Amino acid sequence: MQPTVKLYEQDSFLRRFTACVLACEPEGDGWRAALDRTAFYPEGGGQPADTGTLGEVRVTHTWMKEGVIWHRLSAPLPVGEQVNGEIDWEPRLDHMEQHTGEHILSGTLHRLFGAENVGFHIGDPAVRMDTDIPLTPAQLAQAEARANAAVRADAPVRCWYPDPAELATLTYRSKKEIDGAVRLTDAGGADLCACCGTHLRTTGQVGLIKILSAQHYKGGMRLAVACGQRAQRAVADAWRDAEEAGVLLSAGPGRLREAVGHHVHNTETLHRRLAAVQQALGEAWGAGARPGQRTVFLCPDADSDTLRRLCLTVTARTGTLCAVLSPGGRGLSYVLHCPGGDARTAAQALNAAFDGRGGGRGELCQGSLGTTDFDAVQRFLLEQH
Numbered sequence: 001m002q003p004t005v006k007l008y009e010q011d012s013f014l015r016r017f018t019a020c021v022l023a024c025e026p027e028g029d030g031w032r033a034a035l036d037r038t039a040f041y042p043e044g045g046g047q048p049a050d051t052g053t054l055g056e057v058r059v060t061h062t063w064m065k066e067g068v069i070w071h072r073l074s075a076p077l078p079v080g081e082q083v084n085g086e087i088d089w090e091p092r093l094d095h096m097e098q099h100t101g102e103h104i105l106s107g108t109l110h111r112l113f114g115a116e117n118v119g120f121h122i123g124d125p126a127v128r129m130d131t132d133i134p135l136t137p138a139q140l141a142q143a144e145a146r147a148n149a150a151v152r153a154d155a156p157v158r159c160w161y162p163d164p165a166e167l168a169t170l171t172y173r174s175k176k177e178i179d180g181a182v183r184l185t186d187a188g189g190a191d192l193c194a195c196c197g198t199h200l201r202t203t204g205q206v207g208l209i210k211i212l213s214a215q216h217y218k219g220g221m222r223l224a225v226a227c228g229q230r231a232q233r234a235v236a237d238a239w240r241d242a243e244e245a246g247v248l249l250s251a252g253p254g255r256l257r258e259a260v261g262h263h264v265h266n267t268e269t270l271h272r273r274l275a276a277v278q279q280a281l282g283e284a285w286g287a288g289a290r291p292g293q294r295t296v297f298l299c300p301d302a303d304s305d306t307l308r309r310l311c312l313t314v315t316a317r318t319g320t321l322c323a324v325l326s327p328g329g330r331g332l333s334y335v336l337h338c339p340g341g342d343a344r345t346a347a348q349a350l351n352a353a354f355d356g357r358g359g360g361r362g363e364l365c366q367g368s369l370g371t372t373d374f375d376a377v378q379r380f381l382l383e384q385h
């Protein structure tokens with residue numbers, strides 16, 4: 001079959017076209033059709049396939065094999081007839097914003113730091129870009145600023161097939177070995193790269209390029225990037241998040257780090273004070289008991305770490321079984337400590353008497369009881385002895 005004429009290479013802003021159906025065959029639970037020409041971009045080079053309609057039929061996927069572009073269809077089309085095609089414009093424009101932005105950023109990273117782009121995928125919600133070398137946050141910030149300066153310069157984006165003589169004089173990035181004629185994309189002077197994708201007309205149409213995150217990956221960096229409308233949304237979302245956090249912290253965006261720093265410091269101070277108060281409480285409980293005396297205490301609003309700490313402080317003085325309970329879980333949470341002995345027998349008896357769950361090993365057991373009656377639990381544990 002003859003190679004499909006790529007209308008998207010001549011005009012990437014072509015949304016509607018007419019073409020002749022050259023072939024239509026069943027495939028899987030649908031159909032596939034080839035046309036003499038198409039504006040549908042086939043999946044490749046990191047850019048997703050276009051979707052849209054041919055006549056009344058939905059095109060759900062597009063791909064190229066041996067120069068022929070195939071359109072996956074939900075119903076068959078009559079071979080030999082003309083058909084009107086229309087691509088879904090919103091996703092295509094988004095792909096062109098991401099793709100053109102990626103050229104500008106990749107070209108900038110290459111020029112500034114010699115970084116090669118070794119992976120590119122327009123995903124959702126972010127574009128993934130992999131570099132072959134590690135980059136510092138300062139380098140990434142510099143590249144982002146330079147790339148956005150190239151956007152604001154609003155220079156033309158040009159795609160063409162240079163003849164071999166011209167090609168030999170040019171230095172360009174190439175993502176992989178290309179068979180056949182090389183198509184070059186000049187992204188307004190910010191990048192020169194062999195590429196088969198669709199691009200915007202000028203760098204200014206990208207609007208904004210934002211690196212959302214960067215992590216070390218296979219000896220280089222894996223970047224999550226948003227361009228165009230995606231970048232605007234990402235910035236708006238992050239700003240709203242910062243404003244809402246700012247309301248909680250009584251500080252606006254720009255002063256959040258300082259406010260969170262204070263908050264962390266205050267929390268650490270509170271933890272230290274709480275631990276000191278708990279220590280004093282445990283020592284006071286222990287001081288009121290005789291060595292060898294079983295003890296049972298109630299502590300309001302305590303987590304299991306606190307219960308354990310209180311219990312160990314008391315048994316350090318009494319040397320025998322201590323239980324500390326707190327309202328929580330299914331009724332009461334408990335910790336039992338029996339220094340040098342076995343707390344499991346007491347824990348099992350407690351669970352059996354008060355619909356409890358939990359256990360432990362040797363000296364220390366913890367669990368929860370299906371009751372809120374502390375007095376009854378206290379009587380039970382003291383009478384058990």
Ligand SMILES: [Zn+2]
Pocket residue numbers: 099103185195196197198199
């Ligand atoms: Zn491209």
